[in-house]
Amino acid sequence: MxxxxxxxxxxxxxxxxxxxxxxxxxxQRAATGLAxxxxxxxxxxxxxxxxxxxxxxxxxxxxxHAGARLASRGARVTAVxxxxxxxxxxxxxxxxxxxxxxxxxxxxxPALDRADLVLDGIVGIGGSGSLxxxxxxxxxxxxxxPALxxxxxVPSGVDADTGAVEGAAFPATQTVTFGAVKPGLxxxxxxxxxGELHLVDIGLAEHLPAASTxxxxxxxxxxxxxxxxxxxxxxxxxxxxxxxxxxxxxGAGVLCTGAALRTRPGLVRYAGTxxxxxxxxxxxxxxxxxxxxxxxxxxxxVVGPGMGTDDDARSVLAEVLATDLPVLVDADALTMLAREPxxxxxxxxxxxxxxxxxxxxxxxxxxxxxxxxxxxxLAADLGAVVLLKGEATVVADxxxxxxxxxxxxxxxxxxxxxxxxxxxxxxxxxxxxxAGEAAAVxxxxxxxxxxxxxxxxxxxxxxxxxxxxxxxxRVRGQRPGGLPDSGP
Ligand SMILES: NC(=O)C1=CN([C@@H]2O[C@H](COP(=O)(O)OP(=O)(O)OC[C@H]3O[C@@H](n4cnc5c(N)ncnc54)[C@H](OP(=O)(O)O)[C@@H]3O)[C@@H](O)[C@H]2O)[C@@H](O)CC1
Ligand SMILES: Nc1ncnc2c1ncn2[C@@H]1O[C@H](COP(=O)(O)OP(=O)(O)O)[C@@H](O)[C@H]1O
Ligand SMILES: [K+]
Numbered sequence: 001m002x003x004x005x006x007x008x009x010x011x012x013x014x015x016x017x018x019x020x021x022x023x024x025x026x027x028q029r030a031a032t033g034l035a036x037x038x039x040x041x042x043x044x045x046x047x048x049x050x051x052x053x054x055x056x057x058x059x060x061x062x063x064x065h066a067g068a069r070l071a072s073r074g075a076r077v078t079a080v081x082x083x084x085x086x087x088x089x090x091x092x093x094x095x096x097x098x099x100x101x102x103x104x105x106x107x108x109x110p111a112l113d114r115a116d117l118v119l120d121g122i123v124g125i126g127g128s129g130s131l132x133x134x135x136x137x138x139x140x141x142x143x144x145x146p147a148l149x150x151x152x153x154v155p156s157g158v159d160a161d162t163g164a165v166e167g168a169a170f171p172a173t174q175t176v177t178f179g180a181v182k183p184g185l186x187x188x189x190x191x192x193x194x195g196e197l198h199l200v201d202i203g204l205a206e207h208l209p210a211a212s213t214x215x216x217x218x219x220x221x222x223x224x225x226x227x228x229x230x231x232x233x234x235x236x237x238x239x240x241x242x243x244x245x246x247x248x249x250x251g252a253g254v255l256c257t258g259a260a261l262r263t264r265p266g267l268v269r270y271a272g273t274x275x276x277x278x279x280x281x282x283x284x285x286x287x288x289x290x291x292x293x294x295x296x297x298x299x300x301x302v303v304g305p306g307m308g309t310d311d312d313a314r315s316v317l318a319e320v321l322a323t324d325l326p327v328l329v330d331a332d333a334l335t336m337l338a339r340e341p342x343x344x345x346x347x348x349x350x351x352x353x354x355x356x357x358x359x360x361x362x363x364x365x366x367x368x369x370x371x372x373x374x375x376x377x378l379a380a381d382l383g384a385v386v387l388l389k390g391e392a393t394v395v396a397d398x399x400x401x402x403x404x405x406x407x408x409x410x411x412x413x414x415x416x417x418x419x420x421x422x423x424x425x426x427x428x429x430x431x432x433x434x435a436g437e438a439a440a441v442x443x444x445x446x447x448x449x450x451x452x453x454x455x456x457x458x459x460x461x462x463x464x465x466x467x468x469x470x471x472x473x474r475v476r477g478q479r480p481g482g483l484p485d486s487g488p
Contacts, residue, residue, distance in 0.1 A: 001220050003211025004404060005180035006161050007125045013179065013207035024090055026202055027058065030178045031065030033200030034119075034152060037176045038070060041148055042117055046074035051108070051115040051147070052095075053138055053170075054079050055122040055156070056086035062152050062178075063121025064091030068098035077101075080108040082122065082135055105134045112138070115147040120170040124153035124160075125182070130167035131157040139170045151175040154182060155193040163188025163392075164369035171195075179204035183213055187392045187404045188371050213372060213402040221444045222476045224428075224437055228266075237266030238430030241298035242278075242285075243316055244270075244305040244331075244419065250277025252306025252331070252419045255461050257285050259423025260302070262468035263445070264431050271295040272307065272316075292320050300326040302426030304333030305419040321347060326429040326438075328352045329384075330422040331359070338362035344382050350435035351384040354422060360388055372402055387425070387439040389418060393447075395439045403440035407447025411454040416461030421446045424468070448475055 005013075017026055042048045052067045054060035064079060064087070071077040077100045081087045084102070096102075103111060112118065120142075122135045131139065135156060142149065149172050154160045157169025163184035172195040175185060179202045184190040186197075228237060240260045245253025253274035260268045261284055268285045270278045275289035288294050292301065303320045307313045309332050317333050321343045329337055329344070334355050337343055341363065344351050357367045360378065367374045371388055375396035379386040387395045393405040425442035429435060446464070449471035453459040 001211075002181055002215040002217065003208065004183040004186065004213040004215060005208055005211055006183065009209055010125060010180055010182070010204065013204045016207055017203060027061055027065060027091075029202040030062050030153075030200060031069065033178070033202070034062055034066040034176045035069035037174065037198050038066060038117060038119065038150060039073065041150065041174065042075070045070055048075045048116045049111070049114060050075045050077045050117045050119065051111050051142070052077065052079040052119045053122050053135070053142070053156075054081050054087055055135070056083040057123065057126045058088065059124030059126065059152050060121040061088030061091035062124070063119045064088055064095040066119065066152075067100055068094040071095070071098035071100045078103055078111050080105055080111070080138060105138060108138060109141055112141045112147070113145045115142070115145060117150060118142045118145070118147040119150050119152060120156050120172065121152045122156035122170070127154070127156065127160070131169060136168035139168050143171050149173045149195070151194070153177050154184065155190070158184050158190035158193050160184040162370040162373060163190030165189040165193065169193045174198060176200060178202050180208055183372060183404065186215060186406065187394060188369060191392050212400055213404065215404050215406045216440055216444045218475045218477065221441045224433055224441045225445070225472060225476065226431075232266075234266045237264050238299040238427070238432055239267040239269060239297065240264075240426045240430035241269045241271060241292060241295050241301045242423065242426065243272050243292055243301065243303040243320060244307055244422070245272060245274030245277065246306055246308050247273040247276075249306050250274035251416060253278045254281040255416050255419040255465060256302060256305050256423040256426070257282050258465040259420040259468065260427040261285060262465055263424045263427035263472070268427075269295040269298055274306070291316060298325065298430065299432070300328070300426055300430035302328045302330070302422050304330040305422055307332045309335050318343060321351070324349045326350045326352070326435055328354065328422055328426045328429060330354045330418065334359045335362060341382055344384050347383070350429070352387060352425060352429065352435050352439050353378075353382070353384050354387045354389060354418065354425065354439070356389040356418065372396065372404070376400055376402060385435045385439050387443060389421070393443045395436055395443065397436035401436055403436070403443075405440070405443040405447060407444050407451065409447070409450045409454045411459045412447070412450040414459065414461065417446075417450070417464060420449075420461050420464045445471055445475060
């Protein structure tokens with residue numbers, strides 16, 4: 001599990017180290033790691049052109065110390081001092097001793113235009129608000145040039161906690177971050193500015209609290225996807241019930257049921273008006289065109305995709321939510337639930353809501369720039385797990401534990417892929433995973449299936465279902481074997 005730590009947590013963890021270590025030692029660790037990454041990227045330091053963008057805080061200090069190391073290896077390093085009077089004194093002295101030269105921001109254009117590498121030490125975890133004018137102009141000039149763009153700790157202009165970007169920000173090809181991954185590097189707009197992420201260990205780990213926000217690795221997901229063993233039968237892996245699709249639009253029912261089958265193929269029951277379509281696509285499912293109560297026993301329900309929002313649909317939703325089973329609520333069911341949120345507030349069993357941004361807004365407030373904060377707030381308000389879909393899907397539970405998904409591809413932005421996600425998550429809920437983990441593992445596996453399917457070109461939602469066994473095998477670190485095809 002990759003823990004994501006807020007600025008406050010990083011500052012609190014730094015405090016005892018700063019008190020215990022000789023002055024500047026922590027910054028030396030950071031700068032050494034930073035210079036090592038830059039040297040690797042440059043390949044050959046000697047003769048290469050490096051420009052440092054240096055703000056007035058510790059972030060600029062890191063850049064100056066790293067620049068000194070690069071200069072001592074023969075790189076031609078120029079520091080653009082945004083606030084010369086306040087540049088980090090020890091860093092600037094080391095930089096000058098190593099032969100580095102300085103420039104005023106107004107004179108920096110030509111150097112930026114021909115740099116091999118630009119190091120962004122404008123602002124790190126001490127930043128607030130949008131990037132100020134001189135810094136923003138330098139960032140834009142650097143971005144237009146040919147250089148590798150390396151951000152120090154956090155790309156300047158990105159809010160380290162939320163990923164919010166107001167105005168300009170440094171579009172890094174690489175970000176070298178210190179001590180802990182900050183949430184803003186992997187979520188929201190910030191994710192798009194971070195590039196490849198490098199974490200430098202500066203000794204903070206033992207001082208950091210347990211992370212309340214995490215990102216799953218393949219190994220974390222695999223540990224939550226148990227293999228069936230000799231004692232299992234078709235019921236023991238958990239039976240999932242699916243209410244999705246309609247007579248006119250059976251697709252959502254077919255996709256959702258297929259995804260559930262391909263995730264934990266113990267048993268999937270389907271109840272709804274898309275019964276004929278589901279039956280012919282998936283002979284493995286047990287299908288009724290009756291109500292959920294007619295379907296037989298299940299351990300979790302998925303309700304919503306393509307089911308409509310008429311009175312019948314509303315009464316089916318109420319029936320499912322009145323059970324004491326875990327329920328995943330998606331799509332049309334979210335639209336209905338937003339009108340009657342008490343249906344979920346009064347539940348004792350876990351509920352997972354999987355809105356995209358427009359569905360989220362129906363519950364009363366826009367997602368905004370702080371996606372983690374928004375998901376946490378809705379989860380706490382409704383007492384449900386909220387999986388907020390999008391480029392970086394986030395999952396939050398009512399107690400405040402959250403996950404940021406790290407897998408996926410923009411090719412997933414196509415109709416029906418959300419129905420597949422619901423089927424995967426429903427199967428994991430029925431298997432007994434805690435609701436927040438079921439949602440997070442589902443997003444992880446769904447993203448991996450998207451990546452596998454996209455390798456062959458533009459993907460359709462049905463391709464995701466077909467690639468699920470392969471994606472799950474890969475998450476487990478196994479070489480996927482071929483599976484016969486069935487369904488969409
Ligand atoms: N603590 C340590 O020992 C270690 C710290 N480390 C490093 O230090 C960094 C934290 O240093 P920090 O606390 O000095 O803050 P920092 O990120 O440099 O920002 C402050 C400067 O930014 C400016 N500024 C603010 N907003 C702005 C905006 N919108 N647009 C433009 N400018 C803006 C602000 O200006 P001011 O408001 O003061 O006028 C001030 O000049 C951390 O990220 C890591 O890199 C590592 O070496 C490990 C050891
Ligand atoms: N730009 C994107 N990058 C990565 N994943 C995306 C992007 N846009 C959408 N997705 C993913 O695609 C899926 C779309 O789901 P949804 O909006 O419910 O579509 P539908 O209702 O058509 O099934 C979600 O899992 C979402 O996270
Ligand atoms: K920075």
